[in-house]
Amino acid sequence: MSLLDYFRTSKTSSASVAKERLQILVAHERSSRNQPSYLPQLQKELLEVIRKYVNVEQDAISVNFEQDETQETLELNIVLPDYHPKNT
Amino acid sequence: MARIIVVTSGKGGVGKTTTSAAIAMGLAKKGHKTAVIDFDVGLRNLDLIMGCERRVVYDIVNVINGEASLNQALIRDKHCEQLYILPASQTRDKDALNQEGVGKILEDLKKDFKYVVCDSPAGIEKGAHLAMYFADDAFVVTNPEVSSVRDSDRMLGLLSSKSRRAEQNQEPIKEYLLLTRYSPERVKLGDMLSVDDVQDILSLHLLGVIPESKSVLTASNSGTPVILDEKSDAGQAYADVVARYLGEDRPHRFIDDKKGFFGKLFGSK
Ligand SMILES: Nc1ncnc2c1ncn2[C@@H]1O[C@H](COP(=O)(O)OP(=O)(O)OP(=O)(O)O)[C@@H](O)[C@H]1O
Numbered sequence: 001m002s003l004l005d006y007f008r009t010s011k012t013s014s015a016s017v018a019k020e021r022l023q024i025l026v027a028h029e030r031s032s033r034n035q036p037s038y039l040p041q042l043q044k045e046l047l048e049v050i051r052k053y054v055n056v057e058q059d060a061i062s063v064n065f066e067q068d069e070t071q072e073t074l075e076l077n078i079v080l081p082d083y084h085p086k087n088t
Numbered sequence: 089m090a091r092i093i094v095v096t097s098g099k100g101g102v103g104k105t106t107t108s109a110a111i112a113m114g115l116a117k118k119g120h121k122t123a124v125i126d127f128d129v130g131l132r133n134l135d136l137i138m139g140c141e142r143r144v145v146y147d148i149v150n151v152i153n154g155e156a157s158l159n160q161a162l163i164r165d166k167h168c169e170q171l172y173i174l175p176a177s178q179t180r181d182k183d184a185l186n187q188e189g190v191g192k193i194l195e196d197l198k199k200d201f202k203y204v205v206c207d208s209p210a211g212i213e214k215g216a217h218l219a220m221y222f223a224d225d226a227f228v229v230t231n232p233e234v235s236s237v238r239d240s241d242r243m244l245g246l247l248s249s250k251s252r253r254a255e256q257n258q259e260p261i262k263e264y265l266l267l268t269r270y271s272p273e274r275v276k277l278g279d280m281l282s283v284d285d286v287q288d289i290l291s292l293h294l295l296g297v298i299p300e301s302k303s304v305l306t307a308s309n310s311g312t313p314v315i316l317d318e319k320s321d322a323g324q325a326y327a328d329v330v331a332r333y334l335g336e337d338r339p340h341r342f343i344d345d346k347k348g349f350f351g352k353l354f355g356s357k
Pocket residue numbers: 097099100101102103104105106107128208209210268269270298299300301302304305308322
């Protein structure tokens with residue numbers, strides 16, 4: 001490696017930034033590709049039910065579907081609002 | 089048994105038509121009777137790249153509508169008598185192509201031809217869908233650039249779920265990566281994704297790397313597929329691609345920045 005190359009590669013190259021961004025994005029898009037088509041509707045209805053009881057934000061609930069050779073998992077994640085006990 | 093090859097990408101302008109013209113010519117020159125079909129209805133261009141634009145009388149839509157026979161619409165290439173071109177029409181009607189019509193044309197071609205190369209339009213709409221639907225093999229043309237890689241991955245998802253092979257639970261389409269417009273110099277400088285970077289993300293069978301080359305423009309200017317320019321780097325790279333596809337084992341070229349001082353001084357061809 002020449003001295004010039006050394007200076008060139010000492011900072012993070014734009015190509016390696018591109019690669020990292022792509023890896024994250026593509027992994028995400030692949031996993032959502034295999035999701036069953038009912039997922040968005042399921043998420044919407046779950047949100048409505050939960051909101052009857054707890055005042056959560058629109059984005060407080062996430063539904064993830066994962067699949068490997070042996071099983072399919074549906075993961076439901078609800079972020080409850082911070083609970084501040086009222087002053088009495 | 090005839091094979092249907094789709095040249096696809098999702099993203100526009102990455103080199104699908106250049107590739108379709110080159111590999112169709114390459115296969116035909118190896119003695120295989122080959123037809124190449126332009127699926128870019130409304131934006132016909134393959135005829136220009138193949139240099140037969142003045143001989144277009146009928147097109148794929150005429151055949152589908154029964155206004156011409158397949159034989160009337162096929163144009164024999166002037167360089168190679170094993171090669172035929174089926175042009176796209178210039179109609180703006182989006183529904184000019186339909187699955188039944190395209191399926192019928194491909195079935196007919198399969199009786200007479202060894203390879204049928206389908207030049208897909210950009211995007212994931214009807215034309216692109218029909219170009220890949222009946223495919224046996226897919227050449228996924230990708231540029232070393234973020235949006236192209238992402239769109240290629242998207243296309244891979246469609247090939248494995250929305251094609252006839254997928255729908256009928258047959259053996260999946262064979263997918264090959266063709267990395268085009270590659271600049272080893274820029275990769276070395278860290279400005280461009282490398283072959284390995286793209287492979288790490290897409291993990292496909294690499295059929296070849298086509299360098300960014302002035303010879304591609306020269307070839308399109310004159311209407312001769314670049315593979316006929318045997319002295320050019322891009323022409324040689326496409327010849328390697330065809331040979332590899334046909335089962336030859338050839339080392340990859342044009343990946344490393346091998347240009348010495350003189351190469352830099354005089355630029356590449
Ligand atoms: N290896 C290459 N080196 C230099 N220029 C290239 C190369 N490959 C393609 N090009 C140029 O890129 C442009 C787009 O190429 P082409 O028409 O083959 O792409 P396409 O994918 O078919 O586009 P579209 O999506 O519009 O159908 C053309 O101007 C072509 O000359």
